Amino acid sequence: MEFYDFIDYKLNKTACESNYRQINFFIKNNSLPKIMIDDREYLNFSSNDYLNLSSNKEIIEEFNRANLKYGVGAKGSRLTSGSYDCHLELERKLAKLKNKESALVYQSGYCANLGIFSAFDDKNICFFSDKLNHRSIVDGINLSKAEFKRFKHKDYKDLEKKLKISKAKIKIIITDGVFSMDGDICDLKKLIELKLRYKTLLAVDDAHGFMVLGKKGKGIYELFDLNEKLLDEVDIHIGTFSKAIGLTGGYIVSTKKIIDYLINYSSAFIYSTALSPSNCKAIIKSIDIAKNMQAKRIKLKELCLYAKEKLQEEFEITNTKSTIIAIILKDSQLTLKYYEELLKNKIYLKAIRPPSVQKNQSRLRVSITLAHSKADIDYLINMLKKIKKDLSS
Numbered sequence: 001m002e003f004y005d006f007i008d009y010k011l012n013k014t015a016c017e018s019n020y021r022q023i024n025f026f027i028k029n030n031s032l033p034k035i036m037i038d039d040r041e042y043l044n045f046s047s048n049d050y051l052n053l054s055s056n057k058e059i060i061e062e063f064n065r066a067n068l069k070y071g072v073g074a075k076g077s078r079l080t081s082g083s084y085d086c087h088l089e090l091e092r093k094l095a096k097l098k099n100k101e102s103a104l105v106y107q108s109g110y111c112a113n114l115g116i117f118s119a120f121d122d123k124n125i126c127f128f129s130d131k132l133n134h135r136s137i138v139d140g141i142n143l144s145k146a147e148f149k150r151f152k153h154k155d156y157k158d159l160e161k162k163l164k165i166s167k168a169k170i171k172i173i174i175t176d177g178v179f180s181m182d183g184d185i186c187d188l189k190k191l192i193e194l195k196l197r198y199k200t201l202l203a204v205d206d207a208h209g210f211m212v213l214g215k216k217g218k219g220i221y222e223l224f225d226l227n228e229k230l231l232d233e234v235d236i237h238i239g240t241f242s243k244a245i246g247l248t249g250g251y252i253v254s255t256k257k258i259i260d261y262l263i264n265y266s267s268a269f270i271y272s273t274a275l276s277p278s279n280c281k282a283i284i285k286s287i288d289i290a291k292n293m294q295a296k297r298i299k300l301k302e303l304c305l306y307a308k309e310k311l312q313e314e315f316e317i318t319n320t321k322s323t324i325i326a327i328i329l330k331d332s333q334l335t336l337k338y339y340e341e342l343l344k345n346k347i348y349l350k351a352i353r354p355p356s357v358q359k360n361q362s363r364l365r366v367s368i369t370l371a372h373s374k375a376d377i378d379y380l381i382n383m384l385k386k387i388k389k390d391l392s393s
């Protein structure tokens with residue numbers, strides 16, 4: 001097959017399945033809850049900026065100050081020419097937040113997952129990964145020589161069956177904290193129980209929970225009644241600064257030995273230019289602000305509950321306990337139709353289709369942020385109801 005025949009075949013296939021993707025919009029302004037695309041303003045329900053911090057003045061000022069001090073880029077990878085005092089400051093802060101020895105920051109959450117799992121590159125290792133884990137986890141594991149077992153989504157009996165028969169010398173369980181396309185949450189208590197019973201390591205990626213869930217913003221860890229000793233059984237904390245923190249970057253927090261190992265064996269860390277120092281300084285500021293947003297987090301939780309209760313009266317939604325509410329429409333073409341009709345009504349809510357979700361699981365993934373009001377949510381729900389009615393008549 002000629003190379004371009006192959007490309008054409010693949011593009012035609014995805015188009016026929018209504019899953020073709022295009023970058024068809026260019027954002028000119030994105031101050032939540034509104035988004036300006038090609039000179040038209042929409043109500044935005046597709047943002048991960050849950051605490052609305054990406055436009056926070058104090059954070060922007062810190063970013064600008066750091067740009068003047070350090071320059072705009074890191075100018076090299078950490079090990080050759082780009083390790084700054086603020087990288088260390090941020091890593092110390094993260095380790096303290098998670099009550100662990102050490103941390104390492106990456107250029108994104110995707111890089112953090114790719115960087116860590118590809119580095120555990122040995123045939124004696126077996127990864128046990130939830131089927132709905134984020135793609136970056138899957139990609140990281142696929143780059144490693146280790147064994148790869150996937151257990152059914154949140155089916156811990158299935159996980160236990162797989163753990164029981166595994167002959168691997170080193171077992172690592174990996175889960176998303178909040179599942180990014182569904183908004184549901186892993187059962188941390190059960191996972192710790194299994195980890196202890198089968199003497200495995202446990203890695204949790206709480207990208208969508210960090211600074212969003214729990215009174216103190218400690219993410220899913222605050223939602224379970226676990227003492228410090230049990231919480232310490234999470235061996236590897238993974239997360240991102242690109243959701244609630246409002247910036248870019250990812251992190252791994254763990255023991256000093258694991259972090260030392262990553263510094264030596266994690267290609268995504270070794271061979272890539274570091275997170276920019278100004279981004280780092282802004283992240284530190286953003287974490288400090290986010291830590292003190294208790295009252296705002298309660299407000300956000302109430303807004304999510306409000307949206308969830310109203311949406312489930314009319315639609316099939318996921319069993320969410322987070323800021324993500326997925327309206328399951330199943331069919332990709334139907335999901336696209338909703339998306340297009342919402343756009344006509346000045347709502348930006350992206351259609352999520354395979355391969356981001358499994359076949360016949362297309363959906364509208366609603367993200368609730370602090371910038372939304374109940375009136376915004378009411379407007380969305382009324383529009384959705386109207387579209388549903390129009391499409392069925």
Ligand SMILES: Cc1ncc(COP(=O)(O)O)c(C=O)c1O
Pocket residue numbers: 108109110111113134136176178180205206207208240241242249250
């Ligand atoms: C669970 C999870 N991990 C990692 C990532 C990637 O993070 P980033 O956007 O910082 O690359 C995401 C983002 O969607 C995610 O949902």
